[in-house]
Amino acid sequence: MMPARRKGLGSMVLIAPAAVLLGVFLVLPYLNIVVMSFRMPGQGTPYGQGFTIGNYTKFFADSFYLLQVANTLWIGLLTTAICLAVGFPVAWQLARGAMRFRALAYGLVLSPLLVGIVIRSYGWTILLGNAGLINRSLTGMGLLDRPLPLMYNALGIVIALVHVFLPFMILPIMAAIQGVDPSLESAARSLGASRFTAFRRIVLPLCLPGIQAGCILVFVLSLSAYVTPSLIGGLRVKTMAVTVVDALIDTFQWPWGSALALMLSVTGALCVVIFARLTRMKWKAMEP
Amino acid sequence: MTEVSIERLTKTFGSARAVDGISIRIADGEFISLLGPSGCGKTTTLKMIAGFEEASEGAIRFDGKDVVNVPAEKRDIGMVFQNYALFPHMTVDQNLAFGLEMRKIAKPEILNRIAKVLDMVQLGGYSDRYPNQLSGGQQQRVALARALVIEPKILLLDEPLANLDAKLREEMRVFIRDLQRRVGITTVYVTHDQAEAMTMSDRVVVMFGGRIAQIGAPSDIYERPENLEVAQFVGQVNLVKGTVTGAAGPGKSRVASVFGEVAVDSRTDHAPGIAVTLSLRPEAIELKPAGRGRAQGKVTARYYSGSIIDYRIALDSGETLHVQTFPNTRIAEGDRVSVHAPADGFWLLGAAK
Numbered sequence: 320m321m322p323a324r325r326k327g328l329g330s331m332v333l334i335a336p337a338a339v340l341l342g343v344f345l346v347l348p349y350l351n352i353v354v355m356s357f358r359m360p361g362q363g364t365p366y367g368q369g370f371t372i373g374n375y376t377k378f379f380a381d382s383f384y385l386l387q388v389a390n391t392l393w394i395g396l397l398t399t400a401i402c403l404a405v406g407f408p409v410a411w412q413l414a415r416g417a418m419r420f421r422a423l424a425y426g427l428v429l430s431p432l433l434v435g436i437v438i439r440s441y442g443w444t445i446l447l448g449n450a451g452l453i454n455r456s457l458t459g460m461g462l463l464d465r466p467l468p469l470m471y472n473a474l475g476i477v478i479a480l481v482h483v484f485l486p487f488m489i490l491p492i493m494a495a496i497q498g499v500d501p502s503l504e505s506a507a508r509s510l511g512a513s514r515f516t517a518f519r520r521i522v523l524p525l526c527l528p529g530i531q532a533g534c535i536l537v538f539v540l541s542l543s544a545y546v547t548p549s550l551i552g553g554l555r556v557k558t559m560a561v562t563v564v565d566a567l568i569d570t571f572q573w574p575w576g577s578a579l580a581l582m583l584s585v586t587g588a589l590c591v592v593i594f595a596r597l598t599r600m601k602w603k604a605m606e607p
Numbered sequence: 608m609t610e611v612s613i614e615r616l617t618k619t620f621g622s623a624r625a626v627d628g629i630s631i632r633i634a635d636g637e638f639i640s641l642l643g644p645s646g647c648g649k650t651t652t653l654k655m656i657a658g659f660e661e662a663s664e665g666a667i668r669f670d671g672k673d674v675v676n677v678p679a680e681k682r683d684i685g686m687v688f689q690n691y692a693l694f695p696h697m698t699v700d701q702n703l704a705f706g707l708e709m710r711k712i713a714k715p716e717i718l719n720r721i722a723k724v725l726d727m728v729q730l731g732g733y734s735d736r737y738p739n740q741l742s743g744g745q746q747q748r749v750a751l752a753r754a755l756v757i758e759p760k761i762l763l764l765d766e767p768l769a770n771l772d773a774k775l776r777e778e779m780r781v782f783i784r785d786l787q788r789r790v791g792i793t794t795v796y797v798t799h800d801q802a803e804a805m806t807m808s809d810r811v812v813v814m815f816g817g818r819i820a821q822i823g824a825p826s827d828i829y830e831r832p833e834n835l836e837v838a839q840f841v842g843q844v845n846l847v848k849g850t851v852t853g854a855a856g857p858g859k860s861r862v863a864s865v866f867g868e869v870a871v872d873s874r875t876d877h878a879p880g881i882a883v884t885l886s887l888r889p890e891a892i893e894l895k896p897a898g899r900g901r902a903q904g905k906v907t908a909r910y911y912s913g914s915i916i917d918y919r920i921a922l923d924s925g926e927t928l929h930v931q932t933f934p935n936t937r938i939a940e941g942d943r944v945s946v947h948a949p950a951d952g953f954w955l956l957g958a959a960k
Contacts, residue, residue: 505659506692508679510706510757520705524696 356577365573374578384562384579388586391559394473394548395541395587398480399488402537403530405481406488410529413489414496428489431482440550443479444470447551471555479547484540488533495529496522531598535591542587559583609669609760609793610635611656616665618651618817625651627817628665633795638787640796640804643814644840650765652814653797657763658682669760680709685754685792689766691746693738699725699749700734706757724756727786744775751783755790762787762794768803780806801841805829813837829888831874835956838886845887845928848959851877860955865924866948867901873955882959889931891952894918894938900945904928909940920946 356374359367378384413424431439446452447469454466469475499522507517548558557565559579566576611633618626626648633639641649654660656667658679666673674682694702700721707717725731728748738746747767754762767783768776784807787794798804804811805825813820813828821833832838835846849864854876862871862883877883897903903923910917911934918930918938928946938944 500690500692502688502690502692503694505657505679506686506688506694506753507705508659509657509684509686509763510753511680511683511709512705513678513680516709521694 352577352580355573356581358574360572360574365571367574374574375582377575378578378582384582387557387559387562388582390473390556391542391583392586392590394476394480394558395538395590397473397477398484398541399534399538401477401481402485402488403534406485406533407492407530410489410492411496413493415501428486432486436483436546437550439483440479440547443475443482443547444550447475447478470551471553473552473556475551476548476556476558479551480541480544483544483547484537487536487540491532491536492526492529495526495532498529499525527598531595534594538594539587539591542583610671611761611793611795612666612668612671613652613656614666614668616652616655616667617663618648618655618660619663624817626655629814629817629819631812631819631822633793636791636793638784638794638796638807638809640798640808640811641814642798642801642804642811642840643820644799647814648817649797649799649814653763653765653795656761656795657684657686683757683760685757685759685762687747687750687754687762687764687767689769691738691750691767693746693749693753695738698735698737699730699741702738702749703753703756706753710757720756724752727755727789728752743771744779747771747779748782751786755786755792760793762790762792764794764796766798767796768798768800776803783807805841811841813840815840831872831954832886832956833874835884835886838954838956843889843929843931845889845892846956847885847887847926847953849883849885851879851881851883853879862953862955865902865922865926866946866953869950869953871950871953871955875957877955877958884956884959886954886956887928887948887952889917889929890915891948892928892930892932893947893949894920894930894932894936894944895947897943897945900947902946902948904944904946906938906940906942906944909938920944922946 355366357370357372359369359371359373361367409424409428413421413428416424444451448454449466449468449470451469453469454463457463458466469478503521503525504514504517507521508514512520542558543560544558545560545564548556549561549564552558552561560583563576563580563583566572566579611631613629613631613633615628615630616626617624617628629648629652631639641652643649651660655662658674658677662675665675667675669682694705697705703721703724704717707720712720721734722731725734728751730745730748730752733741733745733749738749741749750767764783768779771779780803787807796804796807805828808825810822811825811828812822813833815836820837821828823831828837828841832841838844847864847866849862849871852861852863852868855861855870858872858874859870860873860877860883861868862885864885871885904920905923906918907921907927908917908919914934915931916934916936918928918932920928920930922928930946932938
């Protein structure tokens with residue numbers, strides 16, 4: 320038996336590379352952003368001398384930015400909900416379906432990840448635009464007089480984000496369902512539970528951790544997505560990520576951009592914590 | 608309680624016939640084992656009785672009523688799975704309550720029944736444990752309790768002891784058998800372990816390749832096997848060549864072999880002159896010092912295992928015999944011996960192939 324102290328040391332050595340990587344490339348830059356967000360705006364430079372809380376008072380004083388945060392959260396929420404609704408049945412089939420079907424479906428699920436995000440988003444502009452494939456077809460068939468507004472709005476962004484992030488919902492849920500022994504369903508049914516009740520009382524609670532992971536992944540990715548919202552939302556609908564990049568690169572206001580980025584992080588993290596809390600409570604409540 | 612009748616039950620997967628037209632009548636309160644090697648169709652048969660597998664042809668009747676089209680949850684069965692299939696996110700109490708809740712039984716009655724069944728499986732005081740806090744044997748008993756607490760018509764067990772260690776397995780055999788007797792529930796037990804099937808069952812159904820090879824009491828299966836396959840599956844057996852010399856009363860033939868001429872039990876009569884195969888169980892043979900008796904040979908190997916000793920004997924006539932004796936036998940490897948087999952130790956399997 321290895322003494323406990325040496326075992327602890329061993330695992331420390333193992334996580335060291337990841338810890339160093341995270342420290343140097345995540346924690347330090349983050350601290351830099353925090354410091355930057357309290358700097359004075361610059362005149363012809365990215366930032367000025369001295370410190371201020373002005374960036375934050377500006378954020379909270381203007382309902383425009385608060386609304387934009389709300390809008391971003393709403394897009395994230397909607398994307399997550401649709402991914403869950405669309406992804407769960409696919410994950411189920413992947414985990415429990417016939418073998419022949421599985422290989423094909425697995426390929427289809429992963430296929431969005433094989434194409435670069437810029438190309439995928441441009442692809443959606445071709446489909447969703449006023450002169451795009453969908454609207455041309457619908458008007459051409461005489462079903463519509465005017466094109467449907469599918470681009471430059473939240474709807475278009477959500478459609479494209481669902482496509483991009485669906486695999487991140489499906490894969491963790493699939494893994495969770497695979498971890499649930501199918502004989503548990505048989506046992507529930509032998510005890511008198513219908514298929515639906517067996518699913519609700521036994522399978523669903525047991526794969527909830529996978530659902531939770533998938534939801535958090537998709538939600539966080541949707542909040543921080545930049546390419547897709549900027550291409551599909553254009554100038555009309557801007558998510559926080561787009562505004563942050565505008566501030567940092569277009570208007571060269573690093574302190575202001577940093578403050579916006581931090582507000583996005585904080586609200587996103589808050590949402591995740593609340594969600595995790597709620598689902599854990601829900602899990603508890605499912606036990607009779 | 609419940610009588611089960613299986614009639615020409617068949618299950619096909621594509622062109623393969625996993626279960627091929629089997630018929631079994633199970634009496635009320637009877638303990639029946641389906642015994643056979645893996646792939647013989649025993650588990651598929653159990654799944655069809657439970658309702659997890661659809662029958663391709665044939666009928667399954669509970670008290671005369673065909674249940675083939677009744678979904679599993681409406682069949683009123685209690686089932687114990689090989690891996691126990693306890694709900695990992697529920698405590699013992701919650702596992703046991705599940706089936707009763709499905710039956711809309713009132714809370715006080717549920718608690719009452721759980722207490723009773725936990726007492727029955729000697730797990731009082733374990734109510735609040737989660738399955739992963741229990742040993743294999745305890746999980747097994749919870750699974751049994753969960754199947755019994757709903758007071759089902761039939762108890763089905765799918766290799767329930769396969770994951771336990773040898774000592775616990777023997778304890779659980781007796782435990783399950785005694786419990787089944789006390790409750791008096793009609794029981795179908797699937798196993799590939801012949802000793803398990805024999806100690807527990809009223810009758811054993813031996814299956815090979817989707818068909819029934821023999822149905823009978825354990826002693827019947829062991830002492831009067833239908834054919835060579837059954838004889839070899841339910842225990843170790845010596846095969847002895849012989850020739851029929853005449854009849855010896857009803858169900859008996861005179862057969863000449865290396866052990867002399869003996870009257871041997873058989874299921875069918877055979878004409879004189881026909882070459883036949885006799886089975887001779889290793890424990891029916893007696894070894895004596897060389898000199899007396901017809902069959903003489905030499906001990907080629909001796910395996911001591913506590914309760915018995917296994918010997919391999921090379922007969923002078925060329926055959927090899929497997930012999931089991933009490934451990935007080937003082938015969939060593941290399942000794943010359945004479946081999947004695949009483950007439951009732953033989954069984955006529957059939958014409959030699």
